[in-house]
Amino acid sequence: MADILVVDDEADIRELVADILEDEGHATRTASDADGALKAVESARPDLIILDIWLQGSRMDGIEILKTVRRNQPDIPVVIISGHGNIEIAVAAVKQGAYDFIEKPFTTDQLMLVSTRALEASRLRREIASLQEADRAQAEIIGASHAIVALRQKLDRVARTASRVLLSGPPGSGKEVAARYIHTHSDRARAPFVVLNAANIEPAKMEETLFGREREDGAVVPGLFEKASGGTLFLDEVAEMPAGAQSKILRVLVDQRFARVGGSDMVQTDVRVISATTRDLQSLIQAGRFREDLFHRLSVVPLETPSLAALREDIPVLANHFLARLAKTEGLPLRRLSPDAAALLQTQNWPGNVRQLRNVMEQVLILGAGGGEISPDELPLTAGDPADGGAILSPAMATLPLREARELFERDYLIAQINRFGGNISRTAAFVGMERSALHRKLKSLGVATVTRGGARVAIAGEGDGDEEEFED
Numbered sequence: 341m342a343d344i345l346v347v348d349d350e351a352d353i354r355e356l357v358a359d360i361l362e363d364e365g366h367a368t369r370t371a372s373d374a375d376g377a378l379k380a381v382e383s384a385r386p387d388l389i390i391l392d393i394w395l396q397g398s399r400m401d402g403i404e405i406l407k408t409v410r411r412n413q414p415d416i417p418v419v420i421i422s423g424h425g426n427i428e429i430a431v432a433a434v435k436q437g438a439y440d441f442i443e444k445p446f447t448t449d450q451l452m453l454v455s456t457r458a459l460e461a462s463r464l465r466r467e468i469a470s471l472q473e474a475d476r477a478q479a480e481i482i483g484a485s486h487a488i489v490a491l492r493q494k495l496d497r498v499a500r501t502a503s504r505v506l507l508s509g510p511p512g513s514g515k516e517v518a519a520r521y522i523h524t525h526s527d528r529a530r531a532p533f534v535v536l537n538a539a540n541i542e543p544a545k546m547e548e549t550l551f552g553r554e555r556e557d558g559a560v561v562p563g564l565f566e567k568a569s570g571g572t573l574f575l576d577e578v579a580e581m582p583a584g585a586q587s588k589i590l591r592v593l594v595d596q597r598f599a600r601v602g603g604s605d606m607v608q609t610d611v612r613v614i615s616a617t618t619r620d621l622q623s624l625i626q627a628g629r630f631r632e633d634l635f636h637r638l639s640v641v642p643l644e645t646p647s648l649a650a651l652r653e654d655i656p657v658l659a660n661h662f663l664a665r666l667a668k669t670e671g672l673p674l675r676r677l678s679p680d681a682a683a684l685l686q687t688q689n690w691p692g693n694v695r696q697l698r699n700v701m702e703q704v705l706i707l708g709a710g711g712g713e714i715s716p717d718e719l720p721l722t723a724g725d726p727a728d729g730g731a732i733l734s735p736a737m738a739t740l741p742l743r744e745a746r747e748l749f750e751r752d753y754l755i756a757q758i759n760r761f762g763g764n765i766s767r768t769a770a771f772v773g774m775e776r777s778a779l780h781r782k783l784k785s786l787g788v789a790t791v792t793r794g795g796a797r798v799a800i801a802g803e804g805d806g807d808e809e810e811f812e813d
């Protein structure tokens with residue numbers, strides 16, 4: 341069902357057109373002049389406008405309305421209704437960007453045919469635009485940190501050349517995005533970008549996958565080198581490439597030619613190879629698992645994609661970028677991080693790097709209770725690996741200045757210790773390494789008191805609700 345705006349000064353025609361379209365299941369709105377039409381367009385974008393050229397009593401005629409709509413919202417299709425004998429004007433309207441015209445008097449079929457075509461053409465145009473947008477997004481490197489700016493500069497430089505690039509970096513750190521970035525900024529951008537993840541292909545099938553097969557009956561099944569012709573082939577997890585395929589790739593890189601599996605004719609190829617690895621190829625070379633000569637051919641320009649731990653300052657902008665994208669592409673609600681939530685994400689460890697951050701944002705949008713800013717307590721905290729650098733902080737502590745964070749820590753720490761020693765201050769003081777009197781003062785300044793609960797004396801963070809008792813020594 342589409343939302344169609346019908347603009348005609350004659351009430352009979354307006355109603356007739358609207359009735360026909362509604363019978364076909366569409367929703368319609370109507371206007372009799374320029375002001376009504378432009379207001380309707382502004383209040384909600386119609387999927388289609390059926391527009392009469394002659395509008396009595398209107399400050400603009402149909403052509404002028406068409407020009408205004410085209411200027412402000414060029415993607416709304418417009419079908420012109422022209423009076424009999426006004427073909428030149430109708431043709432002029434099409435030149436101005438109208439989708440098509442119908443001449444009065446018209447039949448129901450004519451109206452339906454042209455409306456359906458206009459809606460379908462506009463739907464296709466939008467679908468293509470959204471696919472192109474998705475393609476662009478896959479090659480977008482977000483971030484303003486020193487590490488990302490430096491990476492982007494190197495990628496820009498290498499994109500202008502034909503050199504082979506080896507991308508190294510931890511999982512999810514953007515190696516494929518970087519490869520796509522190089523491709524889309526190179527003079528191969530209009531040719532295909534083809535991906536092979538060597539870890540996902542059975543070793544026995546690798547050569548056929550890369551180089552294709554010639555069957556006995558002469559039929560040819562092209563491989564990825566042929567599919568990427570003129571473009572870029574991205575070899576992900578190249579360390580997993582079996583030995584046979586390694587030698588064959590080496591030969592292609594040297595000779596720009598290969599034979600399909602089962603064939604003897606040599607196929608000429610023009611493909612830029614970009615490869616990526618999460619593993620240290622040098623140690624695989626030493627272990628005899630990766631060919632050194634192939635390594636040198638692949639890594640003419642070696643580049644590293646940084647872990648998210650090295651990009652902490654970019655975490656808020658990356659996270660908000662993913663939130664906006666997911667809202668657009670997955671139809672999830674549009675939300676942003678609160679400053680506290682953003683600060684909390686910066687203190688977490690991210691072993692899965694940018695991919696993990698993206699997944700956490702998706703999870704928050706899907707599971708999130710409501711709209712508005714995302715608060716720290718909506719974030720699933722990532723269990724971190726302390727060896728990864730950067731300590732894990734509680735949500736409360738992550739967003740406080742040092743002095744207040746220290747007080748919060750001291751309070752929680754002392755409460756825990758007092759409770760461990762059954763509310764006994766002397767033993768606690770001895771353990772934590774303070775004079776008893778100093779500990780008393782500290783507890784007072786931190787607002788820690790004890791209450792008796794179920795016969796046991798426990799320390800609490802008290803604001804003085806009257807129940808507190810003095811500590812026992």
Ligand SMILES: Nc1ncnc2c1ncn2[C@@H]1O[C@H](COP(=O)(O)OP(=O)(O)OP(=O)(O)O)[C@@H](O)[C@H]1O
Binds near residue numbers: 481509513618
């Ligand atoms: N700097 C960045 N800007 C925007 N998006 C990024 C960035 N880095 C990574 N991403 C996103 O993170 C996700 C993982 O990136 P990508 O697949 O390129 O990582 P990878 O290093 O190739 O991972 P793997 O080693 O697992 O193949 C993708 O959704 C990608 O769009």
